[in-house]
Amino acid sequence: MEISGGRGDDDRMRLEVTSMLARVGDDAEGRSSVEEQLEYVSGRLVDDASRYGGTAQYWEVVRRALILCGNDLAHKVGMYSTVVALIAGASEEGKMTAERVANGTSGLMVTAIRDGQLNKALQALKFLCELCNVWVVSWEWLMETLRSLLEAAVADRRPFQLHARSQMLVDLIASALPWGARGLKRGDTDEFDSFVAELLGCLDQQLEDESAWSSGLLPSGGTLFAFRPRILRAALDDLAARGWNSGAMPRWDDGSLSSRLESGPELTLRTVQIPSHSKVSRYSAPSYVCTLSTEKPEGSGENDRKRKGPIEQLLLRDTATNILDNFLQKHLEGAIKMLSLPIPMDANQEVVEATFTEMCALPSAYQGQVFYGAIFMDLCRVPNSRLSIRLLKAVQLVYDKLGYFDPEVFDRLSDWLAFHLSNFSYNWNWATWAACGTAQARDRIPYKRIFCRDVLDHVCRLSYRDKIIGIVPDKLHSLIPPEVESLPARSTDEDELKVMELISGSDRKAPPELKARLMGIYGDDQYEQILRGLFAAILRAVQAILSHFDAMMERYISVVNELIALTGPEKATRVIMDELWRLWPALPLRCVTYVDKLCTYQVLNPLDVINYLLSIDGLSKEELIDKMETSSVWELMRLLISRQKSRVQSAKTEASNAARFAASATEAEADMASEKLEEAKLGVETVLEATRKMIWNTVGGLNVVHTTLSEGVEDSMEEAENGAEEKKIPVWEWRVLGFCKEVIRKNTSVVEANIGDFDEFLQSGPVDVKFRETIQPLKTLALSDLTDPVM
Amino acid sequence: MASLYEEFKPSRGGKYVDRRFRGSPEERAAKLAASTTLYVGNLAFYTSEDQLWTAFSRFGEVKRVIMGLDRNLKTPCGFCFVEYYRREDAQNAIWIINGVKVDDRLIRADWDVGFEPGRQYGRGRSGGQVRDDVRSTYDAGRGGYGKAAVEGYGARNGMQLWGPAGEPDAMRDDEGPGRKRGREEEPMVTDAPEDIQKRRIFRRGGNR
Numbered sequence: 001m002e003i004s005g006g007r008g009d010d011d012r013m014r015l016e017v018t019s020m021l022a023r024v025g026d027d028a029e030g031r032s033s034v035e036e037q038l039e040y041v042s043g044r045l046v047d048d049a050s051r052y053g054g055t056a057q058y059w060e061v062v063r064r065a066l067i068l069c070g071n072d073l074a075h076k077v078g079m080y081s082t083v084v085a086l087i088a089g090a091s092e093e094g095k096m097t098a099e100r101v102a103n104g105t106s107g108l109m110v111t112a113i114r115d116g117q118l119n120k121a122l123q124a125l126k127f128l129c130e131l132c133n134v135w136v137v138s139w140e141w142l143m144e145t146l147r148s149l150l151e152a153a154v155a156d157r158r159p160f161q162l163h164a165r166s167q168m169l170v171d172l173i174a175s176a177l178p179w180g181a182r183g184l185k186r187g188d189t190d191e192f193d194s195f196v197a198e199l200l201g202c203l204d205q206q207l208e209d210e211s212a213w214s215s216g217l218l219p220s221g222g223t224l225f226a227f228r229p230r231i232l233r234a235a236l237d238d239l240a241a242r243g244w245n246s247g248a249m250p251r252w253d254d255g256s257l258s259s260r261l262e263s264g265p266e267l268t269l270r271t272v273q274i275p276s277h278s279k280v281s282r283y284s285a286p287s288y289v290c291t292l293s294t295e296k297p298e299g300s301g302e303n304d305r306k307r308k309g310p311i312e313q314l315l316l317r318d319t320a321t322n323i324l325d326n327f328l329q330k331h332l333e334g335a336i337k338m339l340s341l342p343i344p345m346d347a348n349q350e351v352v353e354a355t356f357t358e359m360c361a362l363p364s365a366y367q368g369q370v371f372y373g374a375i376f377m378d379l380c381r382v383p384n385s386r387l388s389i390r391l392l393k394a395v396q397l398v399y400d401k402l403g404y405f406d407p408e409v410f411d412r413l414s415d416w417l418a419f420h421l422s423n424f425s426y427n428w429n430w431a432t433w434a435a436c437g438t439a440q441a442r443d444r445i446p447y448k449r450i451f452c453r454d455v456l457d458h459v460c461r462l463s464y465r466d467k468i469i470g471i472v473p474d475k476l477h478s479l480i481p482p483e484v485e486s487l488p489a490r491s492t493d494e495d496e497l498k499v500m501e502l503i504s505g506s507d508r509k510a511p512p513e514l515k516a517r518l519m520g521i522y523g524d525d526q527y528e529q530i531l532r533g534l535f536a537a538i539l540r541a542v543q544a545i546l547s548h549f550d551a552m553m554e555r556y557i558s559v560v561n562e563l564i565a566l567t568g569p570e571k572a573t574r575v576i577m578d579e580l581w582r583l584w585p586a587l588p589l590r591c592v593t594y595v596d597k598l599c600t601y602q603v604l605n606p607l608d609v610i611n612y613l614l615s616i617d618g619l620s621k622e623e624l625i626d627k628m629e630t631s632s633v634w635e636l637m638r639l640l641i642s643r644q645k646s647r648v649q650s651a652k653t654e655a656s657n658a659a660r661f662a663a664s665a666t667e668a669e670a671d672m673a674s675e676k677l678e679e680a681k682l683g684v685e686t687v688l689e690a691t692r693k694m695i696w697n698t699v700g701g702l703n704v705v706h707t708t709l710s711e712g713v714e715d716s717m718e719e720a721e722n723g724a725e726e727k728k729i730p731v732w733e734w735r736v737l738g739f740c741k742e743v744i745r746k747n748t749s750v751v752e753a754n755i756g757d758f759d760e761f762l763q764s765g766p767v768d769v770k771f772r773e774t775i776q777p778l779k780t781l782a783l784s785d786l787t788d789p790v791m
Numbered sequence: 792m793a794s795l796y797e798e799f800k801p802s803r804g805g806k807y808v809d810r811r812f813r814g815s816p817e818e819r820a821a822k823l824a825a826s827t828t829l830y831v832g833n834l835a836f837y838t839s840e841d842q843l844w845t846a847f848s849r850f851g852e853v854k855r856v857i858m859g860l861d862r863n864l865k866t867p868c869g870f871c872f873v874e875y876y877r878r879e880d881a882q883n884a885i886w887i888i889n890g891v892k893v894d895d896r897l898i899r900a901d902w903d904v905g906f907e908p909g910r911q912y913g914r915g916r917s918g919g920q921v922r923d924d925v926r927s928t929y930d931a932g933r934g935g936y937g938k939a940a941v942e943g944y945g946a947r948n949g950m951q952l953w954g955p956a957g958e959p960d961a962m963r964d965d966e967g968p969g970r971k972r973g974r975e976e977e978p979m980v981t982d983a984p985e986d987i988q989k990r991r992i993f994r995r996g997g998n999r
Contacts, residue, residue, distance in 0.1 A: 328883075328887075329886045330886075331887060368849070370850060370883075371847070378892075419849075422893075423891060423892045425895060458845075461841065461842070462846065463894065464893075545840055545843055546840040546841050546856070547840055547856060547858075550855065554873060589841060589845060593844065593848075596852075643852075
């Protein structure tokens with residue numbers, strides 16, 4: 001949403017208006033109160049009309065700036081609605097502008113609903129609710145709008161099927177109602193009560209669907225995440241019990257301004273047409289809310305916490321979420337805003353919860369993961385911030401419940417913590433984690449051990465091994481990736497050194513000569529041996545610097561490809577992956593990166609790599625368990641599947657470009673354009689087929705691993721037994737089942753298009769009960785319209 | 792949203808400009824608008840490619856990382872170029888990475904017109920970056936005291952101490968204005984703490 005304008009005066013006018021409005025209330029503790037600032041700003045807006053000649057252009061700039069601020073700076077939405085009300089009462093142009101602001105905002109809400117962007121729609125609806133509170137918009141119009149939203153939500157529900165759009169609409173109304181209740185209560189109380197009863201009924205219906213949603217979208221964490229409809233229900237009950245008035249919504253229309261506002265225009269706006277479809281593929285609203293208040297808070301914040309009921313917590317969390325969604329480009333500003341909300345309560349707890357909620361949202365977070373890391377970092381760095389204490393407590397809570405988390409969320413958390421620590425000189429009470437490095441940790445606290453190991457691996461990636469060794473206690477050294485030199489030597493090291501001389505240094509050979517010399521070392525038709533030797537030498541030669549791998553591959557890719565063709569692709573993949581697997585414990589990042597690059601060079605086929613990673617051939621049970629407990633294996637599989645999704649996206653973009661070209665082609669270009677279009681369509685089909693294969697191969701591979709490792713194992717108890725410290729489900733099983741869920745929920749459109757594969761898969765071979773139980777509910781999820789965000 | 796704050800709070804300090812760019816300002820603007828390459832500054836001399844890869848691949852698929860090297864020593868000299876496949880990823884990186892620490896230093900990133908061979912070398916007289924030639928303060932991550940701290944160094948080399956010296960966070964044209972390449976005459980001041988010197992040796996040995 002940009003305010004377009006001309007040059008010179010227009011730009012100055014736009015700059016002045018927008019700057020003034022954006023700043024309002026930011027220094028409320030400074031020279032003047034918020035009320036005084038609001039009066040000043042609205043007065044200036046009206047007065048400046050004459051300065052700019054009272055042109056329509058000026059009021060258009062004011063309208064755009066008010067819509068922009070009211071929707072994007074939602075933590076000050078009450079202030080902007082008051083400004084709108086004040087200018088509406090000051091002049092006829094002001095009144096017209098107020099009407100256009102309200103109409104524009106309702107238009108934005110409709111667009112956001114169509115795009116499936118719950119948070120954007122909520123910001124717009126909150127602004128409209130506040131406009132109703134200050135008598136700009138009539139309560140009848142607001143009630144009618146809310147009713148039509150509720151009708152759309154009810155109409156969308158079908159029996160035995162989850163409906164993401166219905167959930168989105170109910171969430172939208174329930175979240176906005178606390179903001180609009182004050183204005184709506186001005187009107188027909190009976191109508192309001194019946195509307196609320198109907199809404200609560202919808203929320204209750206959604207609570208019935210909870211188990212189905214949980215099957216694939218619950219970040220879990222034991223009791224740390226709550227289903228959002230449950231939170232909304234509790235908040236609305238709380239608000240109703242307090243007479244629909246909460247302290248978390250500061251008002252500026254009660255005091256000196258109230259008499260002026262009460263004579264507002266109470267406009268009846270255009271009827272809102274709720275779009276019949278929403279792109280809920282973009283729906284990324286968190287269905288689960290992180291609630292870190294399971295333990296009694298300690299310290300000075302306790303009194304604040306006691307005062308806050310479910311409604312205050314909801315409003316504070318939503319406001320913080322709003323800021324998170326809008327401050328991607330200015331994360332430090334966002335952090336400052338979150339710590340200085342114009343709300344008379346300590347919001348640190350809710351800020352931490354909102355950020356965790358967004359960071360852990362499944363199937364994907366609204367912003368990139370690193371954004372939330374940056375926000376937490378800023379929140380702790382802002383002068384006088386006491387948020388780090390809350391954050392520390394939150395991490396302790398999370399640490400205690402690690403085994404309950406979805407593996408994807410678990411990995412996000414370990415990655416985030418490493419990133420956070422890297423920004424604070426790795427200051428952490430590492431001693432409290434010392435137990436993770438003991439010999440008993442694998443049995444007693446397996447999840448904590450893996451979390452600790454992953455965090456250490458990630459901090460080593462961000463720093464370097466020797467530094468981390470010097471920081472963490474000796475007991476944890478066993479969890480830090482070993483040095484390459486400490487890995488077992490290969491039996492063919494002598495040949496490898498000979499090959500290294502051929503490929504590196506000033507006397508390196510050109511590809512044709514290299515091949516001949518390799519044959520001399522290993523034998524003429526020993527292609528597998530040659531490939532193994534060459535690859536091992538390449539890996540050793542590029543050990544010092546990451547980008548040397550690119551240079552080496554560019555130089556010798558022709559030889560490598562020739563050898564792969566002679567060895568056979570599957571066998572070649574095994575050879576290359578075997579060599580990488582040797583280095584894996586010491587250089588997990590390098591190995592993941594190398595595989596990624598080799599797939600880009602089309603030396604490796606991602607499908608073969610996944611098959612290799614999930615292969616059980618030649619592995620003992622212990623070795624297989626070790627592999628399944630290696631987090632970087634899952635990191636690589638996640639990366640390969642996401643790259644495949646990018647390929648689908650690129651193919652689709654290419655196809656739509658080709659379609660556009662075909663539509664605008666001249667007669668002379670027609671043949672070429674249609675040929676191009678056909679080619680692009682074929683490309684999309686090919687890549688979709690490859691994705692389908694990859695997904696079902698992965699699910700099949702996971703099933704084989706699960707069946708193999710389940711053999712002879714008694715049913716494990718899900719909950720912690722007495723005396724044991726963590727959940728008892730084995731780590732490998734948690735990883736395998738968790739990744740299966742992840743693959744399906746991230747590719748629901750592909751799964752949906754090939755839903756027959758589900759039944760075929762379940763009928764075709766032995767499927768363990770637990771695996772079946774995991775996969776069956778995901779079918780419901782795939783059939784619901786909650787599709788993945790990319791495709 | 793950002794436009795609200797961008798407009799009335801323009802970012803202070805100059806943005807990164809490659810002063811040796813051969814082309815009109817319009818050409819430069821066009822290249823920047825389509826670029827997927829970032830210039831990253833204020834790195835420690837000891838920051839490795841792996842660390843940068845870890846830090847920048849969080850934003851999207853990185854095509855390549857090109858380390859800035861001392862022209863004479865061929866060792867990292869505190870800057871790099873990061874090239875992404877997609878512009879959106881590069882944009883996200885710029886928004887977020889500024890203010891983030893890599894190897895305990897606040898790094899700075901900005902758009903670059905695109906890497907060309909030769910640009911990986913420092914343009915300072917000493918072979919490294921100009922900022923280290925004009926710096927007189929101590930910076931452990933960048934080889935200890937800057938060249939300007941060495942008595943008479945600037946005068947002997949006809950060096951003009953442009954810009955504020957000793958501002959590790961400042962984003963300036965680190966490769967400096969066009970000047971004749973000069974041979975390194977003074978040795979780099981290597982009074983960095985012992986552990987950092989060890990680390991440098993360790994890294995050169997490729998032992999990671």
